[in-house]
Amino acid sequence: MIVASDNHERVSAAQRRSWQQQLSHAIRDPSILCKRLGLDAQWLTGAHTGHGLFEVRVPEAYLSRIAYNDPADPLLRQVLPLGDETLSPAGYVTDPLEEASHQPAKGLIHKYAGRVLLIASPTCAVNCRYCFRRHFPYNENSPSRAQWQDALQYLRDDPSIHEAILSGGDPLAANDRQLAWLVGELEKIPHLKRLRIHTRLPVVIPDRVDSALLDWLGGTRLQKVMVLHINHANEIDQAVIDACTQLKAAGVTLLNQSVLLRGVNDCVETLATLSERLFEAGVLPYYLHVLDPVKGAVHFDVPDDEARTLVTRLRDHLPGFLMPRLVREVPGEASKTPL
Numbered sequence: 001m002i003v004a005s006d007n008h009e010r011v012s013a014a015q016r017r018s019w020q021q022q023l024s025h026a027i028r029d030p031s032i033l034c035k036r037l038g039l040d041a042q043w044l045t046g047a048h049t050g051h052g053l054f055e056v057r058v059p060e061a062y063l064s065r066i067a068y069n070d071p072a073d074p075l076l077r078q079v080l081p082l083g084d085e086t087l088s089p090a091g092y093v094t095d096p097l098e099e100a101s102h103q104p105a106k107g108l109i110h111k112y113a114g115r116v117l118l119i120a121s122p123t124c125a126v127n128c129r130y131c132f133r134r135h136f137p138y139n140e141n142s143p144s145r146a147q148w149q150d151a152l153q154y155l156r157d158d159p160s161i162h163e164a165i166l167s168g169g170d171p172l173a174a175n176d177r178q179l180a181w182l183v184g185e186l187e188k189i190p191h192l193k194r195l196r197i198h199t200r201l202p203v204v205i206p207d208r209v210d211s212a213l214l215d216w217l218g219g220t221r222l223q224k225v226m227v228l229h230i231n232h233a234n235e236i237d238q239a240v241i242d243a244c245t246q247l248k249a250a251g252v253t254l255l256n257q258s259v260l261l262r263g264v265n266d267c268v269e270t271l272a273t274l275s276e277r278l279f280e281a282g283v284l285p286y287y288l289h290v291l292d293p294v295k296g297a298v299h300f301d302v303p304d305d306e307a308r309t310l311v312t313r314l315r316d317h318l319p320g321f322l323m324p325r326l327v328r329e330v331p332g333e334a335s336k337t338p339l
């Protein structure tokens with residue numbers, strides 16, 4: 001793969017920065033993104049239009065894995081805003097999972113029995129164009145320590161809850177002091193057994209897995225599960241494998257969830273290579289989600305019939321333990337719905 005070679009020296013310098021610096025230096029200008037990747041002018045108008053709906057955000061460590069001058073690159077497709085984001089067919093809405101109706105406390109979403117989701121950070125390291133939370137009202141769900149008390153009390157009062165899921169945004173975009181405090185509060189709740197973290201940061205900026213994170217994560221009494229979000233094998237470079245190795249050494253079970261995306265991974269060979277590469281990194285495939293019908297993302301849609309056919313054919317290529325489960329999240333259902 002030819003990557004953005006004129007960026008190599010700058011990328012290397014960027015990767016020596018702390019993860020916080022890499023986060024704050026992420027590209028947030030669609031013109032710069034197009035220029036750095038050698039895209040011709042025809043992409044600019046759409047990039048600015050999409051950016052106006054959902055800000056572009058691409059850190060250098062992720063940019064370095066994108067091919068130069070290739071608008072079809074599967075990683076670029078995930079982050080490049082397009083004019084297609086203005087399309088708004090019936091059924092595509094701003095809150096496809098109806099999360100607003102499952103928030104008994106600020107920053108807390110309780111949809112499924114036995115587990116709750118905590119919005120631990122309002123931001124992400126990368127803005128994925130298909131994100132089902134691209135319209136989420138993070139401003140109303142970014143609790144301060146004092147405001148977390150309602151959510152924590154909700155957990156204390158319900159002994160049927162055994163698992164807390166840190167989500168966002170990307171929960172690992174929060175600083176380690178805040179996360180260590182929150183996890184410290186969670187582990188005081190006797191009926192909580194597991195801490196699950198849904199994150200893309202160890203993939204997008206692998207330097208996020210540093211000693212400060214490993215300290216609080218490795219030290220908690222809670223069983224630890226990290227669900228990464230990787231959609232294509234090209235996202236898994238050596239730095240990602242090294243980050244995963246460190247997480248596993250800290251006692252973290254690593255799983256992956258992908259979204260089936262038109263033009264990114266809607267191909268049997270691509271999905272098979274992804275599963276193989278995940279396993280090389282010590283990560284088990286978990287879910288393959290069909291697209292949530294979020295406004296602005298219809299161009300990523302793969303129809304259900306095609307998704308089922310893909311997964312049926314995928315079984316011919318992989319052992320069972322490398323097969324992700326094809327699912328859809330249906331508002332109001334008690335769990336993810338297999339397709």
Ligand code: SF4
Nearest residue numbers: 124127128131169200
């Ligand atoms: S990292 Fe996750 S939450 Fe953030 S934009 Fe991407 S898909 Fe959405």
